[in-house]
Amino acid sequence: MSNDVRPQSLSTFPRLLMQHAQVRPNHPATREKYLGIWQTWTWSQVAEEVRAMACGLAQLGFKRGDNLAIIGDNRPRLYWAMAAAQCLGGVPVPMYQDAVAGEMVFVLQDAGIKFAIVEDQEQVDKLLENRSQCPDLQHILYDDPRGLRHYSQTFLHGLDEVREMGRIHNRNHPDFLDAEIEKGGPDDVSVMLYTSGTTGKPKGVCQTQASFIEAGRIGCEFDRLGPDDNILSYLPMAWVGDHLFSFAQAAWAGFTINCPESSDTVMTDLREIGPSYYFAPPRVFENLLTTVMIRMEDAGALKRGMFHYFMEVARRCGAEILDGKPVAAGDRLLYAFGNLLVYGPLKNVLGMSRIRVAYTAGAAIGPDLFRFYRSIGVNLKQLYGSTETCAAVCLQPDGQIKLDTVGPPAPGVEVKIADSGEVLVRGKVMLKEYYKRPDATAEVIDAEGYFHTGDAGFFDEDGHLKIIDRAKDVGKLANGAMFAPNYIENKLKFFPQIKEAVCFGHDRSEVCAFINIDMGAVGNWAERRGIAYSGYVDLATKGEVLQLVQECVEQANAELAHDPMLADSQVHRFIVLHKELDPDDDELTRTRKVRRGFIADKYGALIDALYSGKTSQFIETEVKFEDGRKGKVSADLKIREAKTCPVAARRAA
Template identity: 30%
Template sequence: MSELVEIAAPGTAPGISAATLPQAFQATVSERGERTALVVHGENRSLTWHDYAAAVEEVATGLAALGIRRGDTVAIMLSNSPEFHIVDMAALHLGATPFSIYLTSAPEQITYLFDNAGNTVLVAEERFLDVIARTSAPLLRHVVVSDGDRSGTVGNAEVLSLTALRHRRLTGFDFARTWQAVQPSDLATLIYTSGTTGPPKGVELTHANLMFVMHSCNIRFPFGAEGAAISYLPTAHAADRVFSHYLATVTGWPITTVRDAAAVFAAVAEARPSWFLGVPRIWEKLRGALLTRFSALPEEQRLATTGAVAAAITAVRLEQEHAEVPAVLGTQVAADEERIFQPLRKRLGFDRVALLMTGAAPIAPAVHEFFLALGLPLQEGFGMSETGALGFTNLTTEIRIGKVGLAQPGTEAVLAADGELLLRGPHVMRGYRRDPVRTAEAIDPQGWLHTGDIAVIDEDGWVGIVDRKKELIINSGGKNMSPVNIESALKNASPLIGQACVIGDRRPFNVALLVLDADSARIFAEEHDSADTSPAAVAVDAHLLAAIDDAVEQANSQLSRVEQIKAYRLLDIEWLPDSEELTPTMKLRRRGIASKYADLIEDIYRTARPV
C-alpha cells in the first residue's frame, strides 16, 4: 500500500492517504466541511460535509445504544438517499459491517440474507415493513424506520424512527475513540451476489480492500479537486458504493442521490458528474432516446445531425482500425464537434465528465461507437463484487471497442489452461461469508481469484471477455460457442431487439428468445401508422416481424454457421430488472429463463425447420 500512496496525487483527494473509510471520511470533513456533500435530486434538500458528519455521529451513537459493536452487521433497505449514506457511514464508524438489500427482494430472499449476515438491526423505509413482517428473522431485534414516526414491533423486533434513534445516548460512548479503533482488516461491507446460478454469496470486503480500490483508481484516473458523483444504481451492488459512496468519502465530491433510476439522465443534466457508470442497458436506452430526438428535428437540422453522427462513426471505426482518417472527413468531424456535439454534451450534462464507464455485461459495439462518435469517452471495464468492482479498464487516452482494458495498477492477471481469467491483488475479497467451501473454490492457495470468465489477453496486455465459463454453449456436436457474442450480434442488428437469450447447450442448433425494446417498438409502430402501439399488438405486426426477420438474418451473416440462430420467438412482454429473467443489474438469469420458458423452448425446437 505504501508504494501506491507515494504514486497517488496527495492533496487533490482529502481522504486518499487514509487506511480506513472512517479515517478518509473524517479527513474529508476536516478539509471540505462547508462544501456540499449530499444532494437529493428533485428535492430542495442538501447537506454539507459538516451536516453529514453530525448526522453520522448521532446515528452511530444511536446504533451503539442498540448494542451495535465492532464486528456486528447492520442491514440497510433504503432507496438512494442521504439517509443511506449517513446510516452506512455511521455503522462503519463503529467498526460494524453495513450491507444493503435489493429493494425488490422477497421475504424468503431477505430471510436468507439475515440468516447469513446475522444482523440484529435493520434500517429501512416504512414501505418495507410489510415484507419484513413476512420474513423469518429470529436474530432481528430492532427495525429503524428512516422516513416515518412508526413505533411498535415487527415480529420480535422493536420498531423506532430514525429521528428517535438519533436522540438515543449510550453512557460512556466515545465516538472518536471508536472510529479511530477501526482497523484496515475489519469488514467494511457485504455484497450479496445476485445469484444467477444459485443462492447469493456474501462477498466480504474489508477497509483495506476498498481503500486499495480508491488508491488504484487515483493512479490511473487521478482525482481532481473538483468533481461530482451520482448515486442511482442499487446500493446493494458494489458499483454504486464504489462509484459514489466510497468515491465521495475519499474525494469530497458531492453526491446527487436519485431515488428513481428512470430519472438518472435528468439528474445528470443538473449535476454534471465527473465520474459516471452505467450498465449497457442504460446506454442502449440513451442511444435510442437520442436517435428518437434526432429523427424528430426539423428536416434541415435532422439531416445535419444524423449526417454528423454518421461521419463521426466512420471516423471512430477508422481510428479503431488504426487507419488514417481522410483529411476531408477529419475537417467535417472537427466542425461538427464544435457545432453539434459539444452543445449536445452540455445539454446532456456530460460536458465535464472525466471517467465514463460501462460494465456488468458486454456492450454492443454499435452502441459503444455511437457514444464515442458524440465525443463521450465511454470505456468498457471489468470488475467483480469479489474484487471491489475493480479489475480492468481502458485508458482515457486509448479506448478500444470490445476490450475491457488493462489490469488496474496493483492487479495481476493470467489465464488458466482452459482460458479462465484469474486475478490477484490487495482488492480480492476476504472470502464468502460463512462459506469456506465456495471460498476455497473461488480463491486458490496462491491467492488467485477464479473469475469464472473465459477471456483473451493480447500481447499488449489488453483483455477481452469471451463469456462466462459456465454459460458457454456446447452443442450436441461438441462445438463451444459464446451465447453473449451471438446475443450481441442480434441486439446490434436492430434497436427493436431489447433483450436476446440464446439457447443451444447440448442441442443440435441454436434458437433464441427475443424481447422487443419498448421505446423502439413504439416508434416503429408510429412510423408505420399503427393504431395500436401496445406491446401485444406490435409483436404481431407484419411490418415489425419482417424487420425482426431481417435483423436475425443480418446477425446470422456475421456468425459462423454453427453459431447462427435457426429459429426464434418474439415475446410481447418486457424483461425487468430483478425478475426471473434478469438480475438487478440486468444480466440474464439463464437458468431462470430456461425454467420459465421450458415449454416454449421445447416448442421452438419441435417446430423449427433449420436451414
C-alpha cells in the same frame, strides 16, 4: 488529488471521513435534490451526521461485528448509515430495494440481521412481513416517516429520533465514537455485498476496509479524480459498482456524490448536475441511445438529415480524435462543425457535457454502442471486475481504448489465465471470504491465492484482457464450433427494437433465440405506422413486428458471418416472447443478467418447438405483479425462420 500522500493511519473509511471533515470541511460531500432544490452537505456536516447516527445506533445496542441491512434508493442518509456502521465496527449489508419481501428473507437470515435502516414505508412493510421468519431482527430504522405514523411497533424508529438520541449521547460521551473508530483496522470487513445469484443462492461477499480502500485508490489515481469531481449516485446501492464509485472512491478522493430526487427523475437530475465522472451499466447507455434514436425518428427532416450526416462523420473519426490519433484535416473540420451542431447539444441533452471519464461494466457492451458514445466525444471506458474483486481488476487507460477488450490489469492487481481459459485474479482487492461459506470460499480461491472469476478470456498482443463469456456459458455446437451465447445476444440487443435475447445452441446443430421486443422503441415504431395494439402481448405477436425483428436478426447474422470463429453461430430460428423477462419472475437477476438455466427450464416447450420444425407454439406463463400477486399470460407464438449467410470461406476449406 493524485499526488497527496496519505498517512498510514488512514486505513479505514471512518478515518478517511474524519480526515476529509478536517482537511476540506466546507467542500460539498453529498447533494440531494429535495423539494425541487439541490441540498448540499459539506464534509464536516456529513461527519456530524454520521457521528450522530453512529451514536444513536450504539445507544440502540448496535455492536462491533453486527451486520446492518440497508435497503432503499440512493438517499444520503443511507450512504451515511454505511459509514456509521463502519465507525462502530459493524458491517453494512446493502440490499436490492426492488426485491419483493420473500426474496429478502434469505439475506436477512443468512447475514443474521439485527438492525436495518430502510428508506420508507414500503421497505418497512416488507421487513414487517418477513419478521416472523427473521427472529434476529430487533430494530428497524426508517428515513422517510411518511405513512408510518400509525405504526406503533416499539422496534420502529425514525432516523430523526435516532439522530437526536445520538447527539445527546455524543454530548455526554464525546470520546466514545473516536475511540470506536480507533478500534477499527484495515483487516475488518467493511461491507458485505450479496452476489446477484445467477446460479444458486446468493452469497455474501465480505470485503475488508483495505480491499475497498485499495480499489478506491486505484480508480482515483488511474483517472486523476479529485475533490472537485461530481458523480450522480443512482445505481442500486447493493451493487458493487455503486459501492465502489459512490462510496469507496468518493471517500478516497473526497469528491461529491449527488442523489437524484427520485428514480424517475434521473435523466433530468443528470442534466442539472452535469457530472464530471459517470458510471453506468451498458443497459443504461443502451436505453439513453434508444431514447435519442426514437426522438430523432420523430424529428423534422432537416434535423434528422443533419444528425445522420454528422453521426457518419463521428463514426469515421470521432473515436480517433478522442484518442489523440492522427486524423485528416478535412475530417477534423467536419467533426468540429458536428460538435457545434450535433454532438455538443446531444451531450448536453444527455447530461454528459462535462464528463471527463465515464465507465461501464457489469455486462459486455455492444461494440457499436460503445463506439457511439466515444465518437461523440464522451470518454467512455470499460472496466472489468466483480463483486469478489471490488470491480477493480482491469481498467482501460486513456488513449488505449479497444472496443473488444477491457484493458490491462489495474496497477497492483495480478491477472493470470488458467489452462482452461478461466481468468484468475490475485491482489489486495480480492474478497476475504464468502460469509459463513468456507466451502464456497475454498471453491473460488485456490492454494496460490488466486480468485477464480468464472469468466473465460485471454490476453491480446498488447496485454489487454479480452473477456469472451462466462466460462460455463461457452459451449460448442454439434459440429464443434465455439458457441458464445452472450456474444450473439449482445449483437442482437444492440438493435433498439430488441430489449433482451437468449440464445440456445450448445450441443445442437443450429442456434435459436428467444427475443424480447423493447416496448418503447417498437411501440413508437408501430404508432408511426398506424398499427393498433392493445398491450405488450398483442404488440409482440403482430406479424409486422415479427418481420421487423426478423430483419434485425438477419442483419446480425450477416455480421456474424464475417467472423470465421462465430459464423456458425448465426441464428436460424427465433421466437418473440409474449412477456418481458423480469427479475420478479426470476428470469433475470436483479442486475438484469439472463438466468439461462431457469429460462431453459421454464420455456422448455418453446425450445422444443424451435428445434422440432413447428411453426407455432401455445404457451401460458405465470407472472408476478409488483405487489406480489400472481396472474397468467398466454399466447400462441409464431416461430420464424431467419435467413443465414453462407460461411463460404470455411466450408470450402
